[in-house]
Amino acid sequence: MQHGGSVMAPDRELATHYARELFGRRQESVRLWVVRRADIVDLADPDLLQPPLDRSFKKPGGYVMRDKLAAARELSGQAKPKARSR
């Protein structure tokens, strides 16, 4: 789900039609969610989204697998898989 954009319309029916024309007429969408601006909850508080402490341990990139994999291969006697040729 991705923000497609916004439309101005006098009611929800026309908003839906305009959303379809602006964001779907070139077959770039498979589904549209149309909501009133007033119904959008805006969460922009940096303390809730970008806290100051280090959070790198929550990202998968925090774990380096390369060395562990190499050791495991050596132990089992398996060669490193070759890049697949086309």
Add this chain to the structure above:
Amino acid sequence: MRVAGPLATALGELLRSMADDEFVIGFSDSEWTGIAPLLEEDVAISSLAQDEIGHAAALYGLLGGLTGEDPDAIAYDRVPAAYRHCRLLDHGRGDWAMTIARRYLYDTADGVRLEALVAGSWPPLADLVGKLAREERYHRMHAAVWLDRLARGGDGTRSRLLAALATLGPDAATVFAPLPDEAALIDAGILSLPMADLEARWRASIAPAFATLDLPLPPSARDPARGRLDHGEPFSWLWREFNTVRAAEPGATW
């Protein structure tokens, strides 16, 4: 199914009438590009107009396959009197209420016509109609939303819609003007019902919305046999408009 002789002529007339309808309403609606009542509607009506030109191109393609003519030549190189669109589309663009009234009347009638063709026995047309119907459903939704808005609107909005319906209403049923030799199409299973029956079906389909909005139902068409003939000055003007580029350099490849 092989189509030849009188049946081919009758089928050609049907294709020509449908293609010209889509071509003319497409060009009329494209006149809103840049000046529609609001920006979003500008995109919507322009896109819808493009849909109609696309439908016309597909129908002219089928007709060209039948007659051996170039579809572009059919679309552009006839004199105005040789076009077979219905008189409903001969009033010029008019204001937004005229456009919505025309779209509503035409789209609902076209929907009934497509329904009568989608299970037809000539596969090229039945297949195409199945695709057209999927796009036309959205056109009807768009027209219905706007008809509702205008009918319930104040400050001269409703009165403009009533004026538009008074102008267009008497020609609305010309979408169902009898075709030359439509009996041949029915015998061959290409068209499911005579145009007169389709008109009755269309009237029944729009009656609830017209009752809800307290709008006058279109009267019977005057001189239905000439419903696709006698195009007036507004069409001559449109014809010159849509022919400008092609006429600028006949035979040129653009």
